[in-house]
Amino acid sequence: MSRGKLNVREPLLRRLPRYYRYLNELKNMEVKRTSSLELGERMGITSSQVRQDFNCFGGLGQQGIGYEVNALLGRIRKILGLNSRYKVIIAGVGNIGHSLASYSEAASEGFDILALFDVNPRLIGCSVNGIMIYDIDDMKEFIREKGVEIGIICVPKDRAQATADIMIEAGIKGIWNFADVDLYGPAEVVIENACLNDSLYTLTCRMNILQCF
Amino acid sequence: MSRGKLNVREPLLRRLPRYYRYLNELKNMEVKRTSSLELGERMGITSSQVRQDFNCFGGLGQQGIGYEVNALLGRIRKILGLNSRYKVIIAGVGNIGHSLASYSEAASEGFDILALFDVNPRLIGCSVNGIMIYDIDDMKEFIREKGVEIGIICVPKDRAQATADIMIEAGIKGIWNFADVDLYGPAEVVIENACLNDSLYTLTCRMNILQCF
DNA sequence: TAGATTGTTAATCGATTAACAATC
DNA sequence: TAGATTGTTAATCGATTAACAATC
Numbered sequence: 001m002s003r004g005k006l007n008v009r010e011p012l013l014r015r016l017p018r019y020y021r022y023l024n025e026l027k028n029m030e031v032k033r034t035s036s037l038e039l040g041e042r043m044g045i046t047s048s049q050v051r052q053d054f055n056c057f058g059g060l061g062q063q064g065i066g067y068e069v070n071a072l073l074g075r076i077r078k079i080l081g082l083n084s085r086y087k088v089i090i091a092g093v094g095n096i097g098h099s100l101a102s103y104s105e106a107a108s109e110g111f112d113i114l115a116l117f118d119v120n121p122r123l124i125g126c127s128v129n130g131i132m133i134y135d136i137d138d139m140k141e142f143i144r145e146k147g148v149e150i151g152i153i154c155v156p157k158d159r160a161q162a163t164a165d166i167m168i169e170a171g172i173k174g175i176w177n178f179a180d181v182d183l184y185g186p187a188e189v190v191i192e193n194a195c196l197n198d199s200l201y202t203l204t205c206r207m208n209i210l211q212c213f
Numbered sequence: 214m215s216r217g218k219l220n221v222r223e224p225l226l227r228r229l230p231r232y233y234r235y236l237n238e239l240k241n242m243e244v245k246r247t248s249s250l251e252l253g254e255r256m257g258i259t260s261s262q263v264r265q266d267f268n269c270f271g272g273l274g275q276q277g278i279g280y281e282v283n284a285l286l287g288r289i290r291k292i293l294g295l296n297s298r299y300k301v302i303i304a305g306v307g308n309i310g311h312s313l314a315s316y317s318e319a320a321s322e323g324f325d326i327l328a329l330f331d332v333n334p335r336l337i338g339c340s341v342n343g344i345m346i347y348d349i350d351d352m353k354e355f356i357r358e359k360g361v362e363i364g365i366i367c368v369p370k371d372r373a374q375a376t377a378d379i380m381i382e383a384g385i386k387g388i389w390n391f392a393d394v395d396l397y398g399p400a401e402v403v404i405e406n407a408c409l410n411d412s413l414y415t416l417t418c419r420m421n422i423l424q425c426f
Numbered sequence: 427t428a429g430a431t432t433g434t435t436a437a438t439c440g441a442t443t444a445a446c447a448a449t450c
Numbered sequence: 451t452a453g454a455t456t457g458t459t460a461a462t463c464g465a466t467t468a469a470c471a472a473t474c
Binding site: 014020021043080081086096098102103149150173174175176180181192196198200202204205206207209210 | 221226227229230231233234256292293294295297299308309311312313315316324362363386387388389393394395401403405406407408409410411412413414415416417418419420421422423
């Protein structure tokens with residue numbers, strides 16, 4: 001595993017998954033080689049930015065030639081942490097929790113959803129997509145025993161921080177939060193908000209602003 | 214409806230829903246008045262930024278006193294476009310589409326989901342949460358007839374742009390995209406990506422970077 | 427009045443873009 | 451060699467923070 005100082009700041013961090021997607025597209029089109037100009041045009045950013053970004057993790061291109069799609073893709077894949085497998089659990093089997101559990105390609109992409117947890121006694125003991133639903137009181141123990149790395153929070157917002165706290169105490173490494181609140185934890189636990197409402201309100205805000213002109 | 218020049222740039226746009234959430238929290242706690250310092254501390258940003266942000270849409274506070282929670286909340290609510298009702302449809306009744314359709318509070322928040330659309334003949338004619346599923350070939354007509362404003366895209370990524378194009382032709386105003394690709398359209402149509410994979414990869418990336426140190 | 431806190435201008439910081447030498 | 455395109459430094463642009471006069 002690479003030990004070099006990876007200097008990935010927020011703006012770049014947000015661009016990385018896009019680079020990954022566009023490079024995958026090129027790969028699927030059987031394009032072997034690309035340039036910062038071509039990639040930038042596709043993505044709607046400057047070639048300067050592309051080169052600046054890629055240089056954050058060392059010279060990946062060849063002067064005069066460009067970038068090898070496969071090599072670049074592999075490097076970004078690694079930086080994104082997609083070369084590892086992850087043990088995942090989902091807390092809260094409501095609409096979103098259920099639909100994430102049903103996402104059958106999760107395993108093939110490296111995310112093994114080991115268990116679901118809920119408070120509802122009617123759900124406990126059932127399964128979704130072959131994944132068992134357990135009592136949320138057993139979650140802490142489960143995380144510890146199985147060495148679960150990622151916890152997905154799909155509980156109501158007033159239970160979200162408490163659920164996160166339990167995950168953190170149990171030694172989870174990352175939390176993917178779908179509840180409609182910001183969650184807080186120690187620096188060594190990564191917390192990513194996927195708050196869907198925020199995204200929807202961003203849409204309506206921009207629709208609203210457009211109308212003002 | 215306000216006609217003033219609303220100068221909301223990307224970084225502020227991303228903070229607005231957070232302000233909205235934190236102010237709602239204060240309101241629920243029956244706090245009548247707050248200051249840029251208090252709000253900033255809660256949200257982990259500087260008071261300077263809070264004041265700078267709020268000043269983008271005119272003096273909302275009182276020197277020496279602070280901000281009225283209710284007034285501020287109302288203003289931000291309006292800027293976010295949450296004072297209007299929206300006619301919404303969902304294209305693609307897979308996992309995500311299904312779970313969004315099942316979100317029963319949508320209507321009370323101003324989003325009326327009028328119909329679902331899919332290609333699968335087995336789904337057409339069924340309903341989710343009381344909302345009918347129609348043939349996706351009828352989507353264009355439906356949008357035109359009912360004056361649908363927001364289209365949610367939950368189709369597979371290779372069908373996403375084509376689906377968006379149909380929505381745009383039919384005169385949709387905003388697209389909320391859950392497919393794993395960037396979508397493009399004319400400037401007068403707002404497109405918001407809620408690409409969940411990007412969010413997940415951001416999480417694994419940060420987990421990966423933490424481990425490098 | 428004194429203290430608090432805004433609105434707003436100026437200073438700083440960081441991110442993006444431009445430019446160009448290095449080199450394939 | 452000439453053309454292309456990177457890696458990298460410098461210039462620009464924009465966003466955040468600091469400072470402070472205005473004023474409640």
